[in-house]
Amino acid sequence: MKEDFLHYLWKFKKFNFLKAETTAGENIKILNSGLHNVQNPGPDFFNAKIEIGNQLWAGNVEIHLKSSDWYAHHHERDAHYDNVILHVVWEDDVAVFRKDKTQIPTLQLKDWTLPEMLSNYKNLLEAPQKWINCESDFHQFTDFQLKNWLERLYVERLEQKSILIKKLLKETENNWEAVLFQLLAKNFGLNKNGKAFLAMAKSIPFSVVRKIEEVEILEALYFGQANLLSQETDDSYFIQLQKEYEYLKHKFQLQANQQEVQFFRLRPPNFPTIRLSQLAQLYIHQKNLFSKIKAIQTLEEIYQLFEIETSSYWKNHYSFGKESKVTTKKLSKKFIDLLIINSIVPIKFAYQKSQGKVEVENLFHILESIEAESNSSIKKFNQLRDKTASNALESQALLQLKSNYCDLNKCLQCELGLSLLQRKAS
Structure with missing residues (x-):
């Protein structure tokens, strides 16, 4: 199990949160689960608002697989964690204290997570090695669902390509x-x-x-x-x-x-x-x-x-x-298509973004008018689902999906993976 599963359970309240209690037996009422901190140092969720027992708390939430990870990660020495109001863990194996010697309330998620949710997670991310974790379910995604996610992935890919362009602009x-x-x-x-x-x-x-x-x-x-x-x-x-x-x-x-x-x-x-x-x-x-x-x-x-x-x-x-x-x-036309995919559209995107007016529909139209790339990854996606990639926008987005999500087991950051978990748990 990975911490991102616990992040998912907390962020989307995918546990029996209405009945949840701390390990000390105090009722927990989540008024605001907080803002997910995915890039900056410090606790995993900022500015949460939680009622514990009869006391209203406002502050941060830290998530670990085990309570002892608090000390393994040396949070007791880090001022970023002074305002943690709730420690959310899968297993509570040690008490955790603030600098003033008061104990931080702990929510042990394994007590409140539905068995089918855990089963779905294990089926998706802990099954025997596959090409991608959801390959047996990939054909079930709707056209609308897949199209929306691929468009977002393609914009994400353009953002990544813009990193080199920004560097060259500076030089x-x-x-x-x-x-x-x-x-x-x-x-x-x-x-x-x-x-x-x-x-x-x-x-x-x-x-x-x-x-x-x-x-x-x-x-x-x-x-x-x-x-x-x-x-x-x-x-x-x-x-x-x-x-x-x-x-x-x-x-x-x-x-x-x-x-x-x-x-x-x-x-x-x-x-x-x-x-x-x-x-x-x-x-x-x-x-x-x-x-x-x-x-x-x-x-x-x-x-x-x-x-x-x-x-x-x-x-x-x-x-x-x-x-x-x-x-x-x-x-050749095929070579020019590669130039369009890797040079022309990325620099048009970067320039338009620098001017504050990205014409994303026009960029999409250009890529959708180009044939999908043909490589081993795209062929495999097309085997999992007929005509997954019918144009260059879709093939580029699928390459982004494979390298930045599937290969890194980031199913819980993927709209397709999330929808699978939610659908199966319903």
């Missing part, structure tokens, strides 16, 4: 164009080269990127800062870029980037050479890209902005000096 002195460049660079690198591409982008002052008008020069800048121009070769284009980069490096006093890009186990269209060439083309053809992005309302407008391909050299190359069949290496 660039609130330059949204520079942040978009860095964010796009990271996502052009995908999982394998995302960190290296971000490091490359951060190593280049964005004012330098804006000044360059020729794609070969911008490629030289990107390739050089990504450590792709350090080897020896007789390829003429490589030598041209190498010379150009040395000039740029000296002119703009560029510092070397220590991150190395990877080719290993990448499909050729995702080679860093191809992705950096495409990124260079994007910033040659789309000046003031963030200004355009923030004004965009439709998915088609975004697709039009990203109608780019590599420079001519890379039409018959994937790496320097090795010719291949001539192909036009455009950004």
Whole structure:
């Protein structure tokens, strides 16, 4: 059993609270269970109002599995706990006293919790290992219930993605164009080269990127800062870029980037050479890209902005000096969708939030117009419930659900888990 179950029982009064008594036999009347403290130091519930016996108390409530946890956590030394009026525990194994030597009243929940509630909890969270705790019940959630929770989870995911954006804004002195460049660079690198591409982008002052008008020069800048121009070769284009980069490096006093890009186990269209060439083309053809992005309302407008391909050299190359069949290496729709999911919508959300006017319905519409991602987690959710993820908003929300709730056994912070407990206990 975990403390969060006791938090749930107390917060939602999921025990026989009308008849509950302290371990000393005093009646308890809960007028206000208090404000749940989930982030700050101190007791678990603030500003509760409770009548114990014939005395009205106002103060805080602390919750533990055992009373002795009070001393195990050294609360007797912490001034945050001086105003605790009730100690709520599953098992009362030791008396707990205030600094003035008066005993803190204790509510032992195991005496007042309905057996079926405990059984439901154990079935959900203490059953043999499953992919997710509620997998046998997942198909029972209503469409309305699931849709509402997934929308909230997606906003939560956008909030998490905003953490990196805020960090980049601080580093660039609130330059949204520079942040978009860095964010796009990271996502052009995908999982394998995302960190290296971000490091490359951060190593280049964005004012330098804006000044360059020729794609070969911008490629030289990107390739050089990504450590792709350090080897020896007789390829003429490589030598041209190498010379150009040395000039740029000296002119703009560029510092070397220590991150190395990877080719290993990448499909050729995702080679860093191809992705950096495409990124260079994007910033040659789309000046003031963030200004355009923030004004965009439709998915088609975004697709039009990203109608780019590599420079001519890379039409018959994937790496320097090795010719291949001539192909036009455009950004695929699937790749642009990933950019929209991981860069465009998050930065639009962060900017709108900074302006105090989030157009959440428009952001939802964009994501709902994109096909759901396909990975092992999404496939498993779709097996548990037919078409759980029918678009990118739902697949993103399900990834948030799996990593931030299911994997951490946070069923009691999940609307689906709570509804299961409540439904089964009724």
